[in-house]
Amino acid sequence: MSSASTTRLSAGMLAAFAAIYFFWGTTYLAIAVAIREIPPFISGSMRFMLAGLAMYVWLRWRESKPLANVDLKMAALAGVLLTGVGNGFVVWAQQGIPSGIAALIVTAVPVIVLLLDWAFFSKRAPTRQALIGTTVAVIGVVTIVTHTRSLSGEAHPLYLASLLLATVGWSFGTLIQKRAVQPGAVLSFTCAQMLFGGVFQLFMSVVDGEWSHFDPSIITWSSLAAVAYLVVFGSIVGLNCYLWLLTKVAAPKVATYALVNPVVALLLGTIVLNETLTPLVIMATVLVLAGVGLVLFQDVLKPSRLRSFVSRRAPAVAPGE
Template structure:
């Protein structure tokens, strides 16, 4: 019964990081066209962190953690949220939602290469094919004239790649680090500390903060969705999965995220989906498939052991 319950949790957690995170590109794009990016991300994550702490208190969950765990959650919060997410939000001012999601779809490739460089993990032949497909896909994606000729688009691409490096290292770090055992508490500390760092980044870049009362209805709605679903639900699911399955498996969310993001960007924001972008998506996701060639049931492999 316990194993069945945990399997269900894993499936629901994957749904959260697959579909809900795919929609956050659209939500962030809508909000960042009106609000400064680091202020937006700071309010999102700080609010989510505080709400998690309040919920934990109501549920009787102990929020006390060790000094080492606090240090680790601060580092994880910076890698995933302050830099890894905050800079992506900033970059969305200059690139389309579908493009950003497609570029980030190469995340499993980055994690694989980083595990090889940092941990000496051998790259299997099938995974090497995936790496080659990934490189070709990225080239097809970023070489489109109608994309690279847009103002600051190349800067946006480069900064998103830097965010991918941050997320990749964070995924490897979190898989082994001493973190709070409760996934809810772990998420809360990462959200809150990551949000505080984003506030400092916002002040450092001299962003102008505005009252939520002055925001448009759409931005208020987007912020609620980002806090509850994109932050609390999806990020708690993400932290949970990093402990029960391998980082490469968690990164398979990039199969679905770009498809969701492209469809939503096309439908709601009338973003152009070029033939070359579709080809690049197919090539990139084929590469991700080769990196993770085992059947879907392999997702539960570590749990079953």
């Protein structure tokens, strides 16, 4: 039986990767629209509590006790770390930190997951292909961000600390939930996790005093549509694909979403906002995709397997030729 680290990617896994790569890349724009009129933690609590409740109703319709096979303590821990700290503090930090700096820090997730998994969880050292692929992809993202976004302006230490906390929280949560969820209870675990994360963000909205200056009367249909998009595609579709992938493949591979999302956001900006796509950015995008491809398909691209592949397909050479 192959381990998660050596599992070959099936069509379903590739589809799930495509979902988190694309939908979580588009959430940058949706979040920006939502927080124009709805404070960060309030919008986050709306997003995850609505998504969790919708999933619970659907699961309850299918079975009498949808959360019976879920370790609620682990779901609460994963929910607070991922959807609470990991998502909530990133959105909150974007109130006072340049988006370019935010994007740079978030791309550290695959690296942090790789190192945390090595140090505290699987104890397996990252492969050479994984290290090279992650490094190449990070270089590509850094090039994109520094070329397309202004990194000028001061980043308040509190917002910077919030972003760093979110990145570490998401990375720890990823590794914890990978070991906590049962393969047959992915939907139930995601449901519980989102509810706990939503409650945590609701608590943070009170701590941060967001309700004192929140005026529901100014909410427009565009903000509501953005929240609805985040509920359906960012949470219900995205998180379920993410958690399902964690039951199938190694966490560092799944964490490559953080490297692809900025590229998707960039392409979306080019299409929707008519932003310029320069040759340098195109080259950097190729770097990102090449690096991520090396991480995802590192088992197939091992030198020994490539030699075996070539030898099996090489034509036989007759003596004297």
